[in-house]
Amino acid sequence: MIPTRFRRLLAALCATLVLGAAAVVPAAGRAARAPDRPQASDIAAAKLSERGLYRVEVQPEAGSPPVGPIHRWTVRVVAADGTPVPDGAAIKVDGGMPEHGHGLPTRPRVTRALGDGRFLVEGMKFNMPGWWTLTLSVSAAPGADNVTFNLVL
Numbered sequence: 001m002i003p004t005r006f007r008r009l010l011a012a013l014c015a016t017l018v019l020g021a022a023a024v025v026p027a028a029g030r031a032a033r034a035p036d037r038p039q040a041s042d043i044a045a046a047k048l049s050e051r052g053l054y055r056v057e058v059q060p061e062a063g064s065p066p067v068g069p070i071h072r073w074t075v076r077v078v079a080a081d082g083t084p085v086p087d088g089a090a091i092k093v094d095g096g097m098p099e100h101g102h103g104l105p106t107r108p109r110v111t112r113a114l115g116d117g118r119f120l121v122e123g124m125k126f127n128m129p130g131w132w133t134l135t136l137s138v139s140a141a142p143g144a145d146n147v148t149f150n151l152v153l
Contacts, residue, residue, distance in 0.1 A: 035098045037131050038150035049145035053080060054138050056147045060124070067129050067153050070106060073121040074114065079142050084117025089140035091119055095133045095148075104132075129153045 046057040054077050061072040077085045091110045096103035108123040126132055132151040137144065 037099070037152070043150050043152060045149070047147050047149065048080075049138065049147040051143070051145045053142040053145040054078065054085070054140075054147065055080070055082075056136060056138065058134065058136075058149055065124070065126055065132075065151055065153055067126050070123060070125045073108075073124055075110070075119045075121055075136060077117050077119070077136075077138055077140070079140070085138070085140040087113035087115065089113075089119075089138060091121075091139075092137040093121055093124075094135045094137070097128075097130055097132055099131055126151070126153055 045059060046055065048055055057076045059074045059076075060066075061074070065071070075091065077089060077091065079085060093108045093110070094103065104125065105127045106123045106125040108121050108125075110119045111122045112120050114120055130153060132153060133148050134151060135146055135148045137146050139145075
């Protein structure tokens with residue numbers, strides 16, 4: 001016969017395992033459901049920002065985004081009235097693969113202003129084909145706003 005203290009320990013261990021499994025299974029199910037890919041109409045190189053403060057246009061240096069090498073992009077940002085944002089505007093770059101749940105493999109950033117609302121982004125890299133997002137956070141005189149571009153490589 002198993003001593004009482006070992007039965008209690010065994011019962012507690014079993015309960016912990018069952019509760020832990022119950023918590024993991026739904027989480028795994030949520031992680032397995034990837035977001036829907038963008039429609040063809042949502043794969044545009046020029047878009048309005050979320051709050052409508054800016055019109056933003058992105059252009060890879062090579063014309064289309066390559067898979068593999070690190071490359072550069074030009075970003076043009078104008079206010080809603082068409083006025084180019086000043087060279088001192090703050091622009092942060094982020095992105096990733098929604099279906100895979102990971103970010104960009106590099107840390108791209110604006111390295112210099114090119115005038116007329118244009119900025120050079122260096123350090124872009126897409127290490128595999130698939131659906132990528134590129135999010136730009138813009139902060140200038142009209143305010144702070146974000147815009148997300150969908151790329152299917």
